[in-house]
Amino acid sequence: MNLFAAISTEPALWSPEWLPRLPQRLVEMLLGFLGAPEWLVSIAGFLVAAGTVVGVFLGGFALLSLIERKTLARIQNRIGPNRAGWFGILQPVADGIKMLTKEDIVPAKAEKFLHLLAPILIVVPAILALGVIPYGREWTPVSLELGLLFFFAVGSLTELSVFIAGWASGSKFPMLGAMRAISQMVSYELPLIISALGVVMVSGTLSLPLIVEQQGGFHLGFIPAWNLFTPWGFFAGILFFICSIAEANRCPFDLPEGESEIVAGHMTEYSGFKYALFFMGEYLGLFAISALGITLFLGGWQAPLPGLGFLPSWIWFFGKLAIVIFMFLWIRGTYPRVRIDQLMRFAWLCMIPMALLTLPAAGIWTILNRDGHGFLAWAITVPLLLIPCVIVTVIFNRRLASANRTYRFAE
Amino acid sequence: MTPLAMMLTLSSVLFALGLLAVLTRRNAILVLVGIELMLNAANLNFIAFWAFDSPGAHNAAEPVLSGPMFVMFSIAIAAAEAAVGLAIILMVFRHTRSTDLNKLDSLHG
Amino acid sequence: MIPLLILSPLILLAAIGAVWMARPVHAALMLALTLALVAVLYLALGAEFIGLVQFAVYVGAVAVLIVFSLLITRPGDEAEEIERRPRSLVTGLLCTLPVMAVLAYTAASGSNIKLIPWQPKLSIAELGEVLFTSHAPAVLALAVLLTAVLIGAALFAREPDKTQDDSSEK
Numbered sequence: 001m002n003l004f005a006a007i008s009t010e011p012a013l014w015s016p017e018w019l020p021r022l023p024q025r026l027v028e029m030l031l032g033f034l035g036a037p038e039w040l041v042s043i044a045g046f047l048v049a050a051g052t053v054v055g056v057f058l059g060g061f062a063l064l065s066l067i068e069r070k071t072l073a074r075i076q077n078r079i080g081p082n083r084a085g086w087f088g089i090l091q092p093v094a095d096g097i098k099m100l101t102k103e104d105i106v107p108a109k110a111e112k113f114l115h116l117l118a119p120i121l122i123v124v125p126a127i128l129a130l131g132v133i134p135y136g137r138e139w140t141p142v143s144l145e146l147g148l149l150f151f152f153a154v155g156s157l158t159e160l161s162v163f164i165a166g167w168a169s170g171s172k173f174p175m176l177g178a179m180r181a182i183s184q185m186v187s188y189e190l191p192l193i194i195s196a197l198g199v200v201m202v203s204g205t206l207s208l209p210l211i212v213e214q215q216g217g218f219h220l221g222f223i224p225a226w227n228l229f230t231p232w233g234f235f236a237g238i239l240f241f242i243c244s245i246a247e248a249n250r251c252p253f254d255l256p257e258g259e260s261e262i263v264a265g266h267m268t269e270y271s272g273f274k275y276a277l278f279f280m281g282e283y284l285g286l287f288a289i290s291a292l293g294i295t296l297f298l299g300g301w302q303a304p305l306p307g308l309g310f311l312p313s314w315i316w317f318f319g320k321l322a323i324v325i326f327m328f329l330w331i332r333g334t335y336p337r338v339r340i341d342q343l344m345r346f347a348w349l350c351m352i353p354m355a356l357l358t359l360p361a362a363g364i365w366t367i368l369n370r371d372g373h374g375f376l377a378w379a380i381t382v383p384l385l386l387i388p389c390v391i392v393t394v395i396f397n398r399r400l401a402s403a404n405r406t407y408r409f410a411e
Numbered sequence: 412m413t414p415l416a417m418m419l420t421l422s423s424v425l426f427a428l429g430l431l432a433v434l435t436r437r438n439a440i441l442v443l444v445g446i447e448l449m450l451n452a453a454n455l456n457f458i459a460f461w462a463f464d465s466p467g468a469h470n471a472a473e474p475v476l477s478g479p480m481f482v483m484f485s486i487a488i489a490a491a492e493a494a495v496g497l498a499i500i501l502m503v504f505r506h507t508r509s510t511d512l513n514k515l516d517s518l519h520g
Numbered sequence: 521m522i523p524l525l526i527l528s529p530l531i532l533l534a535a536i537g538a539v540w541m542a543r544p545v546h547a548a549l550m551l552a553l554t555l556a557l558v559a560v561l562y563l564a565l566g567a568e569f570i571g572l573v574q575f576a577v578y579v580g581a582v583a584v585l586i587v588f589s590l591l592i593t594r595p596g597d598e599a600e601e602i603e604r605r606p607r608s609l610v611t612g613l614l615c616t617l618p619v620m621a622v623l624a625y626t627a628a629s630g631s632n633i634k635l636i637p638w639q640p641k642l643s644i645a646e647l648g649e650v651l652f653t654s655h656a657p658a659v660l661a662l663a664v665l666l667t668a669v670l671i672g673a674a675l676f677a678r679e680p681d682k683t684q685d686d687s688s689e690k
Contacts, residue, residue, distance in 0.1 A: 146569060156575070434615055479569070482567075498672070499676060
């Protein structure tokens, strides 16, 4: 199947670069040694490679659930979990045991099958999306020619599963939460994809490993040649980050599950392990969208400074991932939740026009740089993006954000 | 049965099912579901003729892309059609509080 | 050939579900399943780009739009639908079966010419090049159409009175 445009580089056997693929290679060598047929070897290799990624990110999920609580506690001047183990390190284990042993309740009015299907359909696309990210120079679990398109295609399944969760629960708050979630995700998916398109235009490929490779090297000897450090890339990266907050349903865009308004949105009627699956799907989705942002704008596994290439590349990737995730936590601890009319206006009147503007800017930038007019490229693209950005921000702050909400069912 | 004949039969059955939905459903949104099925049947034919064409029929230097190209445009237009169709249905719903096509028999809103 | 043999019955079953399910939301979800399976068929036939676009557009946008408008309009219960179904099925089949018979007959008889599957490779680079050179007028026309659709749908779906539409659908 030519879907897998395999990049077949054979790395040196014991280099640290190669460490994450050790399980895969060991299984392949073992099966080859036992005389298994070739298709079985490659399938087993794929399975083990996928298992490695799932394992890494499930560990990350457990760790993040603790770190998030600790960070939020620090921001709010509390202590946070500190009973289970030293520094609360065993808290994820305790949470896991609690979730697994809780009673699983299905409402009488629920659609039994769809109610069960929804949490599974939340986790699956997140794991699929994590499979195409290049984590290191030698570590791309599944290297697809159309990786970026694949990411967005499976990511669009999330909306449907949120709808199923909200509808199958057969109750009021999940339905409201699902409606909010769908309108929010559809609205923010547009600028998300458009801001990623600029990168595709410039690099001329949809393959994520190739996009990372094109961001190698340094300007002036020390500024990394990442897409973030170009005018269009800077704006597109910020837009992408804002959209990914909305796509991951994080505060300040966590209206679909705003606990003070609609209990827990589409997850209201879930308990026990199914609730844990929703939780997991959300965190895995957060990892996936941050990893994609790093791949597109922050140079993926490329080292941030010259001379740091001696460390294995995947360490840089996970370092960047930790920083980006911390930004998410920081924002969650700092900003209040927005109102839904502000949220939708912001998407349609600010995000989409600005995202559309990054496309011509990326085109102009590429063409002028190709012809050697580096200074002219800066001189044209920076005002092209900065002036509309200022105008949009000013208008939004003056007119739209402060527009009084009219209440239909309250005084 | 050749693969091409199978694909074409599949798409003709799919088309018939879509037509059945359009003819029997009363809910306007579900009529739209039938239309989507019929559109997909047409798309399947394009891909079938592209995938199972005879190798000698084309100039080897020229890429054969008419099939996928048609499907791409048709997908884009199908999305537009769904958006406008649903918007119209919503507007009708706002007037009559119903999406039942049998109840839309008055000439004045 | 093997993916075709596995997928075609699944596609047909899902499509029958989309046509036959009494509850509107079930029918819409079965439609989403049908479209996803067709996307898998495209992938298996070597048209990966088309398959993924089909998945993103149909499952991610069209199916979501359909279920969302079902949520907004809240169709009544399906008892009436089930009750009048036998009658409508007879009429529907009367009109549909001839169409299907003609189509299937043509498909089965006309394609007896030996066509060898040649499994072409769909290269996106070529696709993009053709799209923006020889097909550029079509792309422009499509862009105009989509813009008109965006504006038109937003105007249609707007609340007629001046209340703020807080959950603007689109």
